[in-house]
Amino acid sequence: MIFKKFFDEESGKIIESSVMNAITIDCVIFGFDKGSLKVLLIEHAEGISKGKWALPGGWIKEEESIDHAAQRLLKELTGLSNIYLEQLKAFGEPDRFPLGRVITIGYYALIKIDDFDIKAGFTASDVKWYNIKDVPELIYDHNTILNYSLKHLRNRVKQAPIGFNLLPKKFTLLELMQLYEEILGIELDKSNFRRKILRMKLLQVLDEKQKDVSHRAAKLYRFDYDIYKKLTQKGFNFEV
Amino acid sequence: MIFKKFFDEESGKIIESSVMNAITIDCVIFGFDKGSLKVLLIEHAEGISKGKWALPGGWIKEEESIDHAAQRLLKELTGLSNIYLEQLKAFGEPDRFPLGRVITIGYYALIKIDDFDIKAGFTASDVKWYNIKDVPELIYDHNTILNYSLKHLRNRVKQAPIGFNLLPKKFTLLELMQLYEEILGIELDKSNFRRKILRMKLLQVLDEKQKDVSHRAAKLYRFDYDIYKKLTQKGFNFEV
DNA sequence: TCAAAAGTGTTTAGGATACACCCATGG
C-alpha cells in the first residue's frame, strides 16, 4: 500500500492517505480574461520536475471515485468547487512518466477567472495563468494533454453552451462573441451572432447596463441553466 | 509484479506477462445486422463471474500503450485488427469491481459483422452478438459502460461518418438510412436523406446493383475514406 | 398487373450570410 500526503480541510493538517499507485489525474483548467483564452499551470516545487511547469494533477485516493478525485484536486489547487468539470480521456503511453508506468486520466474545467484567487499549493512553488499561445514546454506528456484538451474544447463549445462557464455571470453579447472568436479562432458577424444567440432563448436580459465605458453602454445578459436543460431534453444543437 | 496468462500468437502458446494491476480495459464492440444494432458480449468461463455475461476486456501489459492494449485485446477476442477503435472514457467508481479497486478504461469499436467469425477466447465460454434491446444484466458496471457507449455513439454518428464502419463495403442508400434510423431511433425521409448524403460527396457510386431482390435493384455505393479526409481538413459537419 | 422498393421533382418556410445603416455616449 502506497501513502501520499494530503492537506485535510477538516483538521487543517497534512495527513497521509493510501492512493492508487499507477494512476494519476491531470487537470486542464481553462480561463478567459481580456479577450484571451488561458490555462492554469503550476511550477513544481520538489521532485524530479522541480522548477518545471506542469498541469495541476495528483493521485487518486483508494476510496474515492475518479470524478471525486478530480473535484478534490481542483478544489485543493484552485479553491473552487462545484464547477463544470469533465473527463477528457486517459493517456497511457508506456514511457510518458520517467519513473515507472503511470497512466493519467485527464480532466478539464472551465472557470471564471475573477471568481477566485489562485495560490500555489504545497507541492507547487508557483501557479500562473498562461495565455494559450504562450504556454512553455511542460513536463512529461502535458503538452500533448493540453493540446488534446484544446481540440476537445473547440469541438465541445460547438455542441453545448459550456463557454458560459468562462465568462462572468453578467456579460455583454460582444464579450460572448469575442469568447467564441478566441476559442474557435474565427471571426463572426456581430449582427448575425446576436440574432443566432438570442433566438436560442438561452440568455436572460438583465435590467442593467455596462458602466464606465467610453461608448454606448451595452445591455448585460446572463445564461439561464434551467432553460438550457429544458432545451437539451429534446435534442438541441449549439452551432455558432 | 503481477503476472497474467496470454495467448502468444507467434509461438502459439499461452505465456505469462506482467500487467498493471489496478487498471483494465473493456471494449464495447458494436455491429449491425438485419437492421438491428448489436453488441458483442462474452460469457465468463471462470472466476467469480463464471456463467455471467460481460463486455470483453482484460489487463494492460506493463510495456504496451493503452491504445495498443485495446487493439490487442480486440484482436485476441474477435480476430479483427486495424479497425476503428476509440477510447470512450475511464470508469472509476471505487466499488465497481468487487475484489478490489480497479479502474477500467472503456473503448468502443464499430465493425462489419460479416467480415469475421467470432469465437470464444480461452477465458470465455461463449461469445455472442446481442441485439441492443435484448442485452441481459452484465457483470460489475458493464451495463453502465454499455449505456454510456450507446449515448456516445449516437452523438458521434452525427459528427463524423463512423457509421460506415458497421456496413459491408458495398451498400445501398436505404441500408445506410436504416442504419441511421436504428442508431438514432428516428425516422428519416428517403428523398431528403438521399439528397443530403449524396451532396456530401462522400460516397462513390459503383457500377453494380443489388442481386436477388424481389423488387427494383438499388445501386451500390461505397464510402470513400480519402474524400472524407480531404473534407474534414477544412472543418466538416455530418448532421443527418 | 400488383407489390415493393428505387429514385426524381416540387413547393415552402426558415435560417445563414453579407452588409448597410442608425443610435448612444464619452472625450
Next chain:
DNA sequence: CCATGGGTGTATCCTAAACACTTTTGA
C-alpha cells in the same frame, strides 16, 4: 462632433422538410 461600440433592418441565397410522383423489377 467624432470615434467607438451598441444595436437594427433587409435582400439574397441556401437548405431542410414534407410529400407527391414516376420507374423498375420480381413474383
